Amino acid sequence: MNKYRSHNCDELRKKDIGKKVLLSGWINKKRDHGNLLFIDLRDNYGITQCIIDKENSNFLTLEKMQLETVIKVDGEVVSRSNETINKEINTGEVEVIIKSFSVLGACKELPIPIFSDQEYSEEIRLRYRFLDLRRKKIHENIILRSKVISFIRNEMSKLGFLEYQTPILTSSSPEGARDFLVPSRLNPGKFYALPQAPQQFKQLIMVSGFDRYFQIAPCFRDEDARADRSPGEFYQLDLEMSFVEQEDIFNVVETLLVNTFKNFSKKKLLNEKFPRISFKDSMIRYGTDKPDLRNPLIINDITEIFLRDDVKFDIFKKLVKSGSKVRCIITKNTKEKPRSFFDGIDKWAKDQGASGMAYFTFEMNKEISGKGPVGKFFSKDALNEIMKKTGAKIGDSIFFACSKEKNLENITSLARNKIARDLNLIDDNIFAFCWIVDYPMYEKDNETKKIKFSHNPFSMPQGDIDNLNFDKPLEILAYQYDIVCNGIELSSGAIRNHIPELMYKLFSIAGYDKNQVDEKFSGMINALNYGAPPHGGIAPGIDRIVMLLANEKNIREVTMFPMNQNAQDLMMNAPSNVSENQLKELNISLKIKK
Secondary structure, eight states, rough: OSSSSSSSSTTTOOTTTTOOOOOOOOOOOEEOOOSEEEEEEEOOEEEEEEEEETTTTTHHHTTTTTTTOEEEEEEEEEOOOOOGOTSSSTTTEEEEEEEEEEEEEOOOOOOOOOSSOOOHHHHHHHHHHHTTSHHHHHHHHHHHHHHHHHHHHHHHHHHHOEOOOOOOSSSOOOSSBBBBEEEOSSTTTEEEEOOOHHHHHHHHHHTTOOOOOEEEEEEEBBOOOTBBBEEEEEEEEEEEEEEOOOOHHHOOOHHHHHHHHHHHOOSSOOOOSSOOEEHHHHHHHSSSSSOOOTTTOEEEOOGGGSSSSBBHHHHHHHHHHTTOEEEEEOOOTOSSSHHHHHHHHHHHHHHHSOOOOOOEEEESSEEEEETTTOOOGOOOHHHHHHHHHHTTTTTTTEEEEEEEHHHHHHHHHHHHHHHHHHTTTTOOOEEOOEEOOOOSSEEEEEOOEEEESSSTTOBSSSSGGGGGOOSSSSBBBSSEEEEEEEEEEEEEEEEEEEHHHHHHHHHHTHHHOHHHHHTTHHHHHHHGTOOOOOOOEOOOOOHHHHHHHHOSSSSGGOSSSSSOOOOOBBTTSSSSOOHHHHHHTTTTOOOOOO
């Protein structure tokens, strides 16, 4: 026993009744019953109820004490009466009678209450993050994060991986998001970059003859915040393996994630062997490459229906002839839904910037017909063809939209999720993982119309390497893959291109000449010329994994000290101004835009 405590605040049980104890912690809550004062004393581990009666000389002092004051209590453990047992806490069968106490840390008036999980503005929560972190829910989230990381480290070791650390100060990369730049004092006018990911280094580790690498890696990207992405920095489970094919990566990651999610959550896994969905199919069936497979609704392409003479929906027919497509969503047994449900989806789509969602319900009287505003424009043969193509039945309804492909994918993806939520089709007690595979190596930039890499530029193309058709780059697929859970992308990965000549060729298609590749990727391209093994890897996001396990919608709730939406640390006042002397040492002068 040290001078502050004999037990923590989650430790005392019935077996400790009669013991003299020392407890230290924060005053979480007080309840004044006149002759008795009840104090919930809280530390990292839990809560113990302490009581003091009016006869004690310390009563009045404790009665006036500010919540969140840190105190040490000297007292005796006693049993609670049956009617006062608190089953919500582990120490609920006992309490401590206070004999004496001392203040270890005084507390000013609180800007936010600690014992409540009430929502407060982002600004006040982040400015007083040290207080926010005391609150039960977020405190438990951060402890969960630590336990998840420890578990993952242990599992990776079981799978034969060794952990290695890669540099934080490195060179700038021309691919991906904006770099955070660090000026070099010893090399005036030159800059380091904080790594967006240890991509090149982990490949160099494979070239160095190490077989299975992993790292809980910090990554730095100067990009805007989102609910599932922190501005500035984040952590990922970075891993790489030598002498592997795509399936070898999948087996390792599936084993890891299944074990992790089973260990830390009571939710069910929809599949322990994750389904593989091609990028092309995912964009058609779900409108996104981040599908939520808890949602049973599927998107179907029915463009060809609008080329029929017996379909008189002229607005869509004209759009289809000009290159637009039509895709639809079937909802099962919705014939009894009120008109307001269908009109609500149409209005919602217009609010999203689309032209709306047309709809009707398949019904059978003497013959098949479409009940709804546009059902009359479809013949019975056309309706039968739609049912055959989509698997729709009598009593089902159809929502459909028409637009250019990119816009169509966006609105149908959003509509699929909106309709499923409105119909309560999504089971929130499930984790649904999948692999998105067969990404195109290249895509066309919408603005410049130039060919660019669609994913990772260091990926291996699929097919016969010696006979690839480089004249049709948009048809080349790559060994690139994403892992998705409940509509959230956890990671991207790839089998790497370890052949220098092929890398030069692939980069040339994206507009890089040999000198540019040698300059920008000198370390890696040089290493690949000295005997590089086939290798591949992936990097699941730690923050997003914990966010799912903690059942949180915002990554801020599982990050200890996050920045705000403007990439500012309000608590530490960063970024901040620096002195002229610091700038002078770095040979930097500032020219601020007004």
